[in-house]
Amino acid sequence: MNQLQGKTKVDLVIRHAAEALTCKGEGMAELGVIKDAWIAVKDGRIAGVGTEREGSDSIDLDNASQLDASGKVVAPGFVDSHTHLVFNGTRVEEYAAKLAGDDKKKLEELGITTGPNRTIELTRHASEEELFQQSKKRMMNMLNYGMTTIESKSGYGLTTESEIKILEVGRRLDRETPVDVYNTFLGAHGFPESVTKEEYLRIIIEEMIPEVGERKLAEFCDAWCDDGYFTAEESEQILEAGLKYGMKPKLHADAYSYIGGSDLAVKMNMVSVDHLNYTPVEVMEKLAESKVTGVLMPALDFAVGHKKPFDARKMLDLGMNIALATDLCPACYTESMQFVINLACKLYKFTVEEAIKAATYGGACALDLDDRGVIAEGKVADLQIWSIPSYVHIAYELGTNIVETVLKDGEVVVDHAEIQ
Ligand SMILES: [Zn+2]
Numbered sequence: 301m302n303q304l305q306g307k308t309k310v311d312l313v314i315r316h317a318a319e320a321l322t323c324k325g326e327g328m329a330e331l332g333v334i335k336d337a338w339i340a341v342k343d344g345r346i347a348g349v350g351t352e353r354e355g356s357d358s359i360d361l362d363n364a365s366q367l368d369a370s371g372k373v374v375a376p377g378f379v380d381s382h383t384h385l386v387f388n389g390t391r392v393e394e395y396a397a398k399l400a401g402d403d404k405k406k407l408e409e410l411g412i413t414t415g416p417n418r419t420i421e422l423t424r425h426a427s428e429e430e431l432f433q434q435s436k437k438r439m440m441n442m443l444n445y446g447m448t449t450i451e452s453k454s455g456y457g458l459t460t461e462s463e464i465k466i467l468e469v470g471r472r473l474d475r476e477t478p479v480d481v482y483n484t485f486l487g488a489h490g491f492p493e494s495v496t497k498e499e500y501l502r503i504i505i506e507e508m509i510p511e512v513g514e515r516k517l518a519e520f521c522d523a524w525c526d527d528g529y530f531t532a533e534e535s536e537q538i539l540e541a542g543l544k545y546g547m548k549p550k551l552h553a554d555a556y557s558y559i560g561g562s563d564l565a566v567k568m569n570m571v572s573v574d575h576l577n578y579t580p581v582e583v584m585e586k587l588a589e590s591k592v593t594g595v596l597m598p599a600l601d602f603a604v605g606h607k608k609p610f611d612a613r614k615m616l617d618l619g620m621n622i623a624l625a626t627d628l629c630p631a632c633y634t635e636s637m638q639f640v641i642n643l644a645c646k647l648y649k650f651t652v653e654e655a656i657k658a659a660t661y662g663g664a665c666a667l668d669l670d671d672r673g674v675i676a677e678g679k680v681a682d683l684q685i686w687s688i689p690s691y692v693h694i695a696y697e698l699g700t701n702i703v704e705t706v707l708k709d710g711e712v713v714v715d716h717a718e719i720q
Contacts (some may be wrong), residue, residue, distance in 0.1 A: 307360040309343040311710060315350055315361075317369035318689055323376055328622055331653045331691070337697040338597030339374055340364070344709035348677050366518035367705070367712075373691050375656065377448025377682035379663025382574050382595050382625035385452040385473075385481075386435045386466045387419050388426035391630040394418070395603075410497075414578040416456070416490055420631045423456040423466070425502065431469045439479055441635040444714055445693065446703040448682035449480045451625075451667055453522060455550040461506050463487050467517040478708040482667055485512045485547060488523035488530050488538050501534055513545025513582065519667075521547035525554075526563030534692050539568060548668060555710065566590045572666040575600070577610045583619075584611075588619040592636040593666040594656070597627035598643035599634045612648040614641045617651040623662035624655060637704065638694060653696045665697040681710035 320337035322332075340347040340359045347356025348359050355361060394414045397407050401551055413421065423431070435452075442450060454466040467483050474481035487504045491497055503617050521542025523535040529552075535697070539549040548571045557574035561582045565573035573587065574595035587594060596612055615622060624632050624644055634640065636660050644650040650658065664673025667703065672680045683706040688694065694702060706714035 310340040310347045310364045312341040312365045313361050314339040314367045317374040318371055319373045321375040323657050324674050330652045341421035341710040345502050346679050346681050349675050362642050368454050371685040371689055375684050376660040376673050377684055378446045378659050379449040380447050380626050381451050381623045381663040382627050383668035384629035386469045387456045405578050419456045424462045428465050443479050446684040448708050451482045451488040453484040455486035478632040480715040484520040485518040485523045486522040504669050509541045518547050519607040520550050522550045524552040532564045565592050571668045576607045584615050584618050593621045593623050595623045595625050595666050599640050599641040600627040600632040603632040609679045621665050622658045623666035624658040642698050652692050685705040
């Protein structure tokens with residue numbers, strides 16, 4: 301057919317998808333579903349998307365590698381915008397003891413060190429290679445669950461040397477695995493026991509940030525603004541220092557108290573503000589206007605039994621841009637965004653559409669990435685094929701890994717098809 305002449309040759313076409321979730325459309329609620337869809341990939345990017353019935357005037361759909369997605373759903377790869385991926389060991393003893401109802405004092409009597417200090421101690425003493433291998437294992441599990449972009453925070457070192465070590469591991473994970481890893485410097489995750497708070501603030505601003513900045517080890521700078529951690533004023537100083545080295549500001553805020561963290565996020569027009577359990581409605585309104593992305597982490601609150609749930613419904617209704625993230629860390633050991641979506645829908649009143657969009661498009665917004673998180677021409681071809689007939693099943697199937705195939709930059713990197 302003459303019509304074929306002049307049509308663009310592509311590398312791969314996913315055909316007959318029951319649904320393609322473009323994750324485009326208004327606000328957080330519209331998924332932009334295309335039924336009986338094709339998605340074409342060329343040079344690692346999405347070359348086009350459309351319906352089988354209409355075909356394509358510009359793309360040669362038939363003369364390229366074909367991937368049959370009939371009866372399945374195609375979605376953008378998940379973007380996890382909040383993890384503490386790089387750490388040594390676990391806190392499984394502490395978790396198990398808490399399940400058994402043992403209080404903190406009893407744990408100490410048993411010689412079980414609890415909380416972040418335990419992880420900091422283990423992480424400081426681990427070699428870069430040990431940290432890399434442990435983190436890589438977690439990350440590859442995440443990839444199997446459909447995650448194609450992951451943010452990784454430092455913060456379990458709290459010395460210049462160990463914070464750099466964690467960030468170097470993040471860079472190596474990015475280079476040596478299919479997943480894109482973006483680093484966040486979070487020296488202000490807590491306070492080391494060996495120096496005063498004032499001295500540690502000085503170390504962060506005058507030593508750590510310049511070193512991280514000069515080595516270009518992090519895209520973002522973060523701090524924990526909460527009662528007992530860093531004040532809004534201190535957080536601002538830290539994040540301003542990061543900005544001088546091109547590190548964009550993010551913030552852990554309002555997780556256990558409201559001391560002005562979310563207001564600071566508005567003031568500094570941050571990339572994201574994360575947790576938001578205690579955020580007042582007036583500040584949510586300002587966040588909605590400012591377009592700062594709110595990052596919500598249902599699995600963390602579930603794992604720690606948080607006594608004040610964040611009000612996701614309110615934030616969504618006010619029009620806030622929302623991302624769902626795993627918060628993978630020793631206190632919240634989940635590698636599955638699907639589990640996070642299960643929790644978000646059932647416990648936090650997300651609609652299924654909002655939850656999927658927050659785990660893809662929302663995650664990309666929270667990392668200031670406009671080249672992914674959606675299925676659209678020109679965007680990175682990070683895609684996943686789900687072995688479910690309609691996207692609603694993602695909320696319904698509890699704990700099932702529905703991911704059959706994952707494509708990163710247009711290449712198949714996970715293929716579970718043969719075992720299903
Ligand atoms: Zn965190």
